[in-house]
Amino acid sequence: MAASLGISMGGSAAIGLPSQRRLFSLSPAKLVSRAVAEKGVSAVELDLSVRVNGLQLPNPFVIGSGPPGTNYTVMKRAFDEGWGAVVAKTVSLDAAKVVNVTPRYARLRAGSNGSAKGQIIGWENIELISDRPLETMLKELKQLKIEYPDRILIGSIMEEYNKDAWHELIERVEATGVDALEINFSCPHGMPERKMGAAVGQDCALLEEVCGWINEKATVPVWAKMTPNITDITQPARVALKSGCEGIAAINTIMSVMGIDLNTLRPEPCVEGYSTPGGYSSKAVHPIALGKVMQIAQMMKDEFSNRDVSLSGIGGVETGNDAAEFILLGANTVQVCTGVMMHGYGLVKKLCEDLKEFMRKHNFSTIEEFRGASLPYFTTHTDLVRRQQEAIKQRKAVRLGLQSDKDWTGDGFVKETESMVSN
Numbered sequence: 001m002a003a004s005l006g007i008s009m010g011g012s013a014a015i016g017l018p019s020q021r022r023l024f025s026l027s028p029a030k031l032v033s034r035a036v037a038e039k040g041v042s043a044v045e046l047d048l049s050v051r052v053n054g055l056q057l058p059n060p061f062v063i064g065s066g067p068p069g070t071n072y073t074v075m076k077r078a079f080d081e082g083w084g085a086v087v088a089k090t091v092s093l094d095a096a097k098v099v100n101v102t103p104r105y106a107r108l109r110a111g112s113n114g115s116a117k118g119q120i121i122g123w124e125n126i127e128l129i130s131d132r133p134l135e136t137m138l139k140e141l142k143q144l145k146i147e148y149p150d151r152i153l154i155g156s157i158m159e160e161y162n163k164d165a166w167h168e169l170i171e172r173v174e175a176t177g178v179d180a181l182e183i184n185f186s187c188p189h190g191m192p193e194r195k196m197g198a199a200v201g202q203d204c205a206l207l208e209e210v211c212g213w214i215n216e217k218a219t220v221p222v223w224a225k226m227t228p229n230i231t232d233i234t235q236p237a238r239v240a241l242k243s244g245c246e247g248i249a250a251i252n253t254i255m256s257v258m259g260i261d262l263n264t265l266r267p268e269p270c271v272e273g274y275s276t277p278g279g280y281s282s283k284a285v286h287p288i289a290l291g292k293v294m295q296i297a298q299m300m301k302d303e304f305s306n307r308d309v310s311l312s313g314i315g316g317v318e319t320g321n322d323a324a325e326f327i328l329l330g331a332n333t334v335q336v337c338t339g340v341m342m343h344g345y346g347l348v349k350k351l352c353e354d355l356k357e358f359m360r361k362h363n364f365s366t367i368e369e370f371r372g373a374s375l376p377y378f379t380t381h382t383d384l385v386r387r388q389q390e391a392i393k394q395r396k397a398v399r400l401g402l403q404s405d406k407d408w409t410g411d412g413f414v415k416e417t418e419s420m421v422s423n
């Protein structure tokens with residue numbers, strides 16, 4: 001992404017400017033499309049396609065690892081409905097070690113105070129990685145690549161702290177023909193004692209070693225999926241990129257306790273009277289995910305703009321506008337997991353329509369035209385104070401007009417006169 005993010009930043013800074021100045025940064029082709037849009041003719045075809053680490057996606061919407069990519073039937077459905085890519089449910093070598101419980105989900109509804117009504121805004125899961133035999137998952141991935149050779153299928157993998165195990169898993173998953181690998185360094189619950197998932201993503205030394213093993217073996221692009229359950233997410237993201245990964249995916253779920261049943265005094269989700277902290281997702285995590293993605297995007301722009309590295313934004317996406325926000329921060333693709341569990345695979349059509357609507361409104365014809373456009377507008381709090389004081393000073397100056405006759409200038413004479421007229 002480095003090169004493209006760099007380009008995008010140049011163009012996008014201009015895009016964020018008032019329309020008059022924006023025009024100067026547009027190519028002749030775009031000026032034509034703008035003119036057409038301004039005439040109210042909707043003849044200009046909007047292009048949602050994205051190219052990431054050499055992979056061509058019809059749109060930036062990717063199924064995030066989880067139940068929506070758990071078997072052949074559902075992944076096929078995702079391709080048929082038009083998702084830009086699918087990240088399969090995370091697999092490991094020995095599925096027999098993965099034992100799930102039920103219930104394993106709990107939901108938070110807005111303004112409901114415990115009632116079953118109200119919009120779902122938060123979702124906690126204590127689900128582990130795939131509990132299906134690896135051989136079965138591999139056969140299904142292979143079948144999907146045979147049936148959909150032009151579509152992007154990404155294998156998600158997680159293993160114990162063991163180089164040979166990682167190498168074996170990579171070899172077997174790559175043999176199915178998947179286009180890329182996403183490494184689950186981020187599962188917040190289950191198996192930390194086996195140094196799996198977030199246990200690696202939260203320990204930069206361990207992460208560097210494991211990324212080294214992975215990148216000496218993998219022959220397809222590797223995305224490192226980050227946990228938000230860490231003070232500074234840019235640290236593991238930087239380590240993963242320095243260790244050879246081609247992309248960062250963020251965020252996985254946020255460590256959470258969904259609630260306590262005030263009748264039984266037991267935590268939720270309650271399994272035989274007990275619970276364990278789980279992973280929080282859905283709408284409620286969206287602002288937190290945007291914050292983490294913003295930090296990673298800034299770090300990538302500052303430190304990796306000489307490499308083709310990519311960023312996949314994840315967390316609480318249910319609308320095209322949610323996705324546009326991730327892209328405006330610099331994400332190349334946007335993943336959706338819980339949104340699909342709530343609204344179904346057809347959601348992608350609405351996401352594409354929403355995103356096109358946003359693009360039409362701003363006269364963007366490609367994703368790359370606005371990717372990263374909002375990133376330059378983050379600064380420090382100290383700088384905000386400076387900017388505000390300066391703005392107040394200017395507003396006061398305008399309101400009060402000239403302080404003294406010595407302030408009259410030849411060039412600004414008419415404006416200066418205006419500034420002292422009362423009506």
Ligand SMILES: Cc1cc2nc3c(=O)[nH]c(=O)nc-3n(C[C@H](O)[C@H](O)[C@H](O)COP(=O)(O)O)c2cc1C
Nearest residue numbers: 064065066090125251252281282315316336337338
């Ligand atoms: C039920 C459930 C299971 C999940 N399983 C996985 C998994 O196997 N591997 C993984 O990398 N992420 C997994 N995730 C995390 C999602 O891919 C995603 O990072 C997170 O839920 C935030 O995105 P969302 O708000 O769109 O769901 C799971 C999420 C949920 C809700």
